[in-house]
Amino acid sequence: MHVIYGGTFDPIHHGHLRLALEIADALSVTKVHLVPCHIPPHRGSTGASSEQRLELIRMAIEDEPRLRVDDRELRRAGASYTADTLRQLRQELGPDEPLVMVVGTDAFAAFDRWREWADMPGLAHIVVVKRPGADLPVGSEAARLVRERRADGPEALSSAPCGAVLELDPPLLDISATGIRQRIADGRSPRYLTPDSVWQRIQALGLYGACPAGNF
Ligand SMILES: Nc1ncnc2c1ncn2[C@@H]1O[C@H](COP(=O)(O)OP(=O)(O)OP(=O)(O)O)[C@@H](O)[C@H]1O
Ligand SMILES: O=C(O)c1ccc[n+]([C@@H]2O[C@H](COP(=O)([O-])O)[C@@H](O)[C@H]2O)c1
Numbered sequence: 001m002h003v004i005y006g007g008t009f010d011p012i013h014h015g016h017l018r019l020a021l022e023i024a025d026a027l028s029v030t031k032v033h034l035v036p037c038h039i040p041p042h043r044g045s046t047g048a049s050s051e052q053r054l055e056l057i058r059m060a061i062e063d064e065p066r067l068r069v070d071d072r073e074l075r076r077a078g079a080s081y082t083a084d085t086l087r088q089l090r091q092e093l094g095p096d097e098p099l100v101m102v103v104g105t106d107a108f109a110a111f112d113r114w115r116e117w118a119d120m121p122g123l124a125h126i127v128v129v130k131r132p133g134a135d136l137p138v139g140s141e142a143a144r145l146v147r148e149r150r151a152d153g154p155e156a157l158s159s160a161p162c163g164a165v166l167e168l169d170p171p172l173l174d175i176s177a178t179g180i181r182q183r184i185a186d187g188r189s190p191r192y193l194t195p196d197s198v199w200q201r202i203q204a205l206g207l208y209g210a211c212p213a214g215n216f
Helices: 012-026 048-061 084-093 117-124 141-148 177-185 196-205
Strands: 003-007 032-036 067-069 099-104 124-130 167-170
Touching: 003 012, 003 084, 012 032, 012 067, 012 124, 012 167, 032 048, 048 067, 048 196, 084 099, 084 117, 099 141, 124 141, 141 167
Parallel strands: 003 032, 003 099, 032 067, 099 124, 124 167
Antiparallel strands: none
């Protein structure tokens, strides 16, 4: 089973990292592949460049063998559409290997505005992670997909290459990249919200308004 977890990761933080390990445990897989967007199709410009966000992810996961980064979206020009990523992966994995895409309810709520969203269940399974305060809107396509394609448990994902939607409700950390960027811009430290190596590199690069000679 091949599991991908996509995001803007601007920057990566312990909320993302904990979720990735919760997913590895819940799905009993030895690897979760983080897939940073190059150009997010759905929001404005990022605070750090694609290469900087990728570098921060590499630093964050370097001592965790279960986490990998897949930089394929940075190697594609233009907006990073998930449908393109899933098609590429499906071609590489062949028709029978289960492919799983992980997404939080905050992002999944607007799923019907993703490009070619209706094709995605034919390419991958979707694991929808419940985020506090981000319920799927009643009557939305996202809610309908969860209802109509519901997997009873993680085992269901191994028995088919794609097409099921599994809801998971793991313990999550209440951390957002927006909050980290805001703290840094305000001159406050985001220590313990993101790995120390990431914060040190953010400072060295002066990202998000960080002062290179600032306090740790
Ligand atoms: N604290 C968290 N715990 C679990 N999942 C998270 C957390 N923060 C974000 N995610 C999920 O990670 C994916 C990528 O999120 P993203 O990179 O946008 O992070 P973010 O912290 O929400 O960023 P921003 O504040 O810039 O929107 C999404 O599927 C989102 O639901
Ligand atoms: O393909 C799309 O049209 C699309 C639209 C919105 C979001 N996504 C993907 O959803 C994932 C989570 O997005 P975000 O904003 O929470 O970082 C990330 O991998 C995005 O590329 C994809």
